[in-house]
Each structure stands twice: as structure tokens, then as C-alpha cells.
Amino acid sequence: MKKIIALAEHRQGELRDITWEVLSKGRQLAEGMGAEVEVALLGKGVKKLAEALKPKANRVLLVEDDRLEAFNSETYQKVLTQLITERKPSLTLIGHTAMGMDIAPALAVQLKMPLATDCIGVDVAGESFALTRQLYGGKVNAAVSFRKNGPYMITLRSGGFPVVEKEAFPGEIVSIPSPLTDEGLAKRFLQYVEAAVGEVDITQADVLVSVGRGIKEAENIPLVKELADMLGGALSCSRPVVDKKWLPKDRQVGTSGKTVKPKVYVAIGISGAFQHVAGMKGAGTVIAINKDPKAPIFSVANYGIVADLFKFVPVLKEKLKELKKS
Amino acid sequence: MNFELTGEQKDIQKAAREFAQGEFDKEKILEWEQNHTFPRELWKKACKLGFVGIHFPEEYGGQGYGITENALIVEELCRRDSGVGIALSLVDFSSEVVLRFGTHEQKKKYLIPVTKGEFISAGAYTEPDHGSDITAMATTAVKQGGAFVINGTKTFITNGSLADFFVVLCQTDPGVKPPYRGQCTILVEKGAKGLEATEIMPKMGIRMTSTVELSFNDVRVPLTHLLGEENKGFYQVLEFFDESRIEIAAQALGIAQGAFDRALDYAKQREQFGKKLADFQITQHKLADMATKIETARLLVYKAAWNYDQKRIDPKLTSMAKMFAGKTAVEVADEAIQIFGGYGYITEYEVERFYRDAKITEIYEGTKEIQKNTIASALIGKLN
């Protein structure tokens, strides 16, 4: 029977959300192809995680080894190469995450497998797949196809695919012996470093005013800071604002920053790249201010305002002052 | 014929653009403008990156490029911000007199620090009673005991309160006819005894530069501070203008482009009567006219610069470039304010400052009327 293998992603003892997303999509595709869906779980002492995965796939392929305690693309690649070579799935699905970006391209090269990265849409198309990707930071979508015959590998954008609840699989856990030996590795995991804790915890704020590269210069930050203060909220930002050292890292919203769930999120001069959106889509209400009517942020916002922030924000502040008095 | 910049010139243009984009900070600029502050830190940074004195030879700290490359930098800086652009482009004002006429020692001593961001230079030609007409100077330099003793007053001297040295046009031989045959350019260092600078302010624009009245009261400088040949000062200054006017024209060009950029952006956003301003044919025509004038000015400025670098010095062309670019800057900035409407009149929206800054390009380094005189006399020649 045809198979899809999805790769489970876990860190510090917990399965990451992307795993459920990849599995859910994997199952949907498997149904369309008349295939089975299997999930590969690599780690040390991860039986509990295997149990959690069991209802979501026809099979959990469990590879346990002390050497797999922390993710290392080198060990993962060795294990997955063998696993995929033996089990011959038609499709391998991996999340387009820090882990997926580190492993998928190398694995695909080694397996000589056609790879499409960071897909936001995958549909079965005969023996192949029809893919949707994004170009230019999400301003343009692209319909993409594979040029070669499968088996294929696809990495899925995290947060790009909903987790659809379906009837549980009876499931089974298949232990697969680890091919790893004590042979030295060219890359060695040393440790995790936690993010520094700052003075303001944006994850706890009810209201966030968030600013992006559209603010142009560090000196303009007070413009939005004052707005945040007026709303009794906190100031957060997109990544370039941190990269340019205009605000500290603990203010960054997004995949490599914080995930926030405020009641209201006001995005100002933020284009809405998926890495940013992933961190704020749990917000209750999103209001976006951007001068570009085609900015992707408008497809995640509840309310959109097409305006130059330097003109609109001062007007907004005046109005708020006036209305708060009355 | 070839109207393309070279790859190297494009790189220089881009480098200046990126520097201006990354470093010119609107909030700080508004503050500097209000307090008449010179952007000292930016000046140092610009020198470090080689933008100042790009047209000096390497041996004097420069980069060995020409006036064209200097013009490209000045244009980009003024495009991003008229005030900062002008202030930075004038930090080496009149250094070219030293470069063209000074001795090797003088060039080493004064030019290298200019490129390093250690010295600011100034040129003192204008006097209270001698502006457009510098054929006779009231400021005198008299040889006395192995020194020049200078007395007199110069006015409207850019960089006056910041400069480390001044190129001063003096009457050395008051008796000679015509008097311009008895003039010298002399280097005076800051802090010289008897030299006093009084800031002239407030002024309409270019507020990030200092403009002073300089008074010389028995200021003694060694005879070695003479630049070039004795009694050739007037001719030296005219030659200098052939070069410096191109730089002023580049300032004007950048200002025009910067005002246009802002107006275009605004016209595409602002809505009235349910339409974008850019949807009104009136606005479209304004923008078309503005862009055409700018492009014409650019052709003139680049051609004048290119000619200069080819050693085909053409005062007529230089004057055409300066006159037309200055006029374009004023007209385009004016129209930009009009497109902005009431907002254009407000400082925060920048175009009013571009307008105020633009105006000086029609006055200093020879008013537009003087440029016309130059053009006309080259065209007509001597009528007997």
C-alpha cells in the first residue's frame, strides 16, 4: 500500500504544534491517494509522545536512541535516510520550521528526492502534487508543480494548515532499530539557550501595539509607543525592528519571537510575513494599518486601514484623546 | 553618445543613497533645523566612508574621482534631505582653491584633514558692499614684517563658526587698475588673533549650516599662506566657481528630486472628492512638468560635470546648469507644497523646508542673474 510519512517534531519533551498540522494534512492527502499515513518519531525516551501520536496515524515509526536525545540534522538524516529507503513512502512531509529547514534540503539531496519547501497548499494531482507557495514575502502566490517523478518530499508552512479533528486510528507503534553507531559526528548539539527575559512581557498584554519596518527609523518609535501607552497596552514589533536594534528582542512577535494572544493587536507598518503572523494569529481582534492595500497583513486582520502611518497615527492619537475625555 | 553612468558611478550613487537612507533621521533633522545645529556626527561618518573630498587626489586624502562623482553624491544627499545634504556637501567648501592653486605642503596640511573629518573649510569672498561684484575688495592684506596683515569684513560666510581655515579674497594692491588685478587668496586659520565671527541668524533656509560675518582686525598670517601666484586671486576665484557652481547645481538637482519624490508619494495617497490626487489631470500635469524639468536639469548638471572632468572647462555650461537647476529646485519645491496643500505648509511634512533650502541655490555662488550674465557674455562676446 502507498504511504505518506510525516516527521514528528518535538523539543524539550514536548511535541510541537507543527506535528499535528503535518499529520492532519498527511491524513487528508493519504485519503485522496488511497494511502496510509505513518509518523516517524525519533528521540530518546519518547514512548509517551508515541502514545500521543498513535491515534493520529496508521502507524508510529519509533526510533529510540540515546544519540537522538536532542535534534541534530546529522543523526536525523542517517535515521531518516534508512527509514525512507526501506519503507518507500510516496511522500515525506516535514514542517518548514527551524528543524525542517535544517534537515529537509539535505535529506532530499541524499535521497535524490524532489523537494518543495514552505508550501501553503498541497493537492493530489495524479501521481504527483499541485503545490502553492508564496513569493515576495507573501505578496504573490505561485502555483508550482514537480518536474520529476516521485517519491516526493514537501515541507509545510507552520500555521499554514488547519488541524482537522478526525476519527482516531487504532494505530500501532512500530519500534525500528536505530542505525546510529558511536562513529563521530561532524556536528554536535551542546545546549539550549533560553531567551532573555525582559522588563515587559508582551505575552501577558491585553492590548499590543505592534510596529514593523514601516516605522523607518528608531526615532519614530515614540509615535507608536505613545499610542500603546494611551491604550494601556504594550509595544511589540516585527523582526526587522529587532534586527536593527530599535527595540529589544523580547518585544518581537513571530515564530522566532513570542507568540501573543492579546484581546486587541494593532499592527502598524507590518507587511504580514507568515513568520510574523504565526505569532499573533491567536489575537482576539487584529487592526492593521499599512499604506500598501496589497499587504498580506490585511488577509489576517479583522479591520484594515490603508494609510500612511505617519499621517494616520497622530490623527488616531488625537481622536482617542478627545473621545476618552468624553 | 552615451547617457549612462558607469558601473562605478552607479555604485557611488547607491552608496550615498544607502548612507543617507540609513543615517538621515527625520526627527533629529527637524530638531537640528530648529536649533540651527550642524550635523557633526553625520559629517564624521560621511568622511569615514570617503564621501567628503571624493574629487581630491589620493595623495591629499581624496578618492581620485571627479566632479561628476562628487555631484552624484551631493545630489543623493540633498535628495534625501535638503538641509543635511547641503550642510554635508559644503564642509569642504573652497578646499578646491587650495587643491587647484596651493603648494604641495599647503595641500597636505589642509586637505587631508578635510577628508578625514578633522577640518572644515570656508571661503570668504563676499563683503557687505561687494556681493555679485567682487572685482574690487575692501578687505586688504598688506605685507608687513614677513606677514600679511589683513583688515576688513566679509559677510555671509558659510561654515564661519565651524571652519578650521578660510580662503580669503583680499585686495593686496589697491592702486592697480582694474582693481581685480591686485587681489590675492590667502589662507587664514581659525583662532587667528583679530579674527572674529558673528553668526548671522535666523535665516530662511540651510539652517544646519553656519553663516557668519567675519571681521579681520590686524589679522597677521605668514606670507607662506598666499595661495598660488600673487595678484591672481580674482582669476582663481572665477576658476573655482566654474567648479563649485556645478556642486551647487547638484544640490539644487537633489532638492528638486527629493521634493518631487515626496509630492508623487503624497499624490498617490491623498484622496479628495473621492479620488486620489494623482487621478486629477491637473496633478498629473504638475507631476509631468516637475519630472521633465528635473530631468532637463539633470542632463545639464551631468554634462557640465562631465565636461569639467574632461578638462573642457565651459563657464557658460556651468552657469546654465546652476541657473536652471536652481530655478527647477525652487519651482518644483513650490509645486510640491501646492500638491501637499495645507500639510505642505507645515514643517513636519518637509517640503516647505526643501523650498526654503532650494532658494539659496539661486543666490549663492553667483545669483541666477549673474549666471545669465556669464551665459550671455559667452554667447555674444565683446561688442565693439
Place this chain on the structure above:
Amino acid sequence: MNIIVCVKRVPETADADVVIDKSGKDIERSGLVFDLNEWDNYAIEEAIMLKEKMGGTVTVISMGGEDSNESLRKCMAMGADDAVRLTDPAFVGSDGFATAKALAEAVRKIPHDLVFAGVQAEDDGFGQVGVALAEILGIPHVSLVNSLEVQEKKMKVHRELEGGLEEVVEVDLPAVLTIQTGINQPRYVSIMGIRKVAKKEIKTFGVSDLNLKPEDVGLSGSYIQLEKIFLPPVGEGAQMLEGKPEDIASKVFDILKDKGGLT
């Protein structure tokens, strides 16, 4: 330390009005400003800083048409020593994998201890080239690097994970690192730099110089191909607030009040 940096010239689209061209497979490029890919700007800066500290050379490689020289020259003006451009009609249509193949063959020809690439390119966002390149070269890689420290024949590298968490790994050299934004503050190009570059030649390699067959690269050597591009349904979810700024501001006030945004 001899370092190779793979760079790409891309259009700046965040602030631009993006329009799809007649072919339906590309955007209208005229009128767009092009620059060095943002991630690559950090990568080249990191390489130059390492060179300044430890000696050695920095070589930049880009696959692209003549326009790419602009980005290569920029990198050299920042401080890279040499530049190589991979150019050949056969490269047209290359996906991330085919690009990595071509880059790998070029890298093999140049002595190196370290190879940098940006995490991803602003335009196609594959996030794939650097890691695939390492695998083709048969050397280790570390992706998403946001700080690094060279040690004896190896380096200690921080990888950026989700949620602000970082992973510290040690990797033997030579290796490929993909560089994340924010790792440094890229310098401005100086006129001194431009002057130095003017005397330099940009080498070009075509397919025949690279131990490749035309069918290995370009569309024929690619795993994926673009069928068409289209504008995503923008503003679908959002209710767009229109009118005078003052009126929009009042509406925002009402929304804030209603949704708990006024405390």
C-alpha cells in the same frame, strides 16, 4: 580563514506595488529597486568581520545575469576580495536544488574553510539552497545561525529556534552556515571600497567551466517549476475602514472599546 559567501540580487517588494506581468509567471520588474538579498547582506558582513579578525579571504558567488554584478561589487566594496558570477543560458529556471548544484561546483573550485549563505531569499523564499549545497559538497551545515565563534578547526554556533529559544552546536570545518538577519549590523559601502572594486574583475563561470551538463541545471535540472503566479486574496478577512482619517479614527475608537482595547 577562507570564506565563500553565496549571494543573490533581489527586487525590493515590501514597499512596492507588485504587479504580475504578461507571462503570468513573474512580476513586472521595471520600476522596482533591486538590492542584495537582506539575509545575504548579513552573511557578507559576518564573513568580512571574520576575515578582519582572523585573516584569509572572502569570495562571493552569485548565480545570475549581468545585473548581479551590482550585488557582487557591493559585497567587494564592503570588503570581499573576489567575486564569481555563475552565468549561462542553461541556468535559467533553476529551482533551489539546481541552484545549489551549480553553486556547489563553483565552491569546489575555490579553496574554502567556511561557506555562508543567507537563510532564505526575499523573492522565492525557498530556504533551501545553503543546506542542499552542504549536502552536495558532503560537508556539515548549520542553518539559521545568529551568532558564531571560530575555534580550532571547528566552530561554536548558535541556531535560532522558535519562540526565542536558541540551540548551541559545535561543527567541524569546513561547513556551510546559513545566516539569519540581526546577527550583526551590516556596514555601509565606502567610496574607498568602491574604488578598490573598480580595478577588480568579476570572474564568470558557465556550465562548461563547472563540471556540469546543461541538463543538470536550469529548469531541466530542477525538481519543481512555477506554473503561474497570482495575487493572493488580500483583505478577504478584513473589513476595510474607509473615509476621512478622523472618521476612521472614531471607528477605531469604537472597535477598541468594543473589543477590550481600551483599559
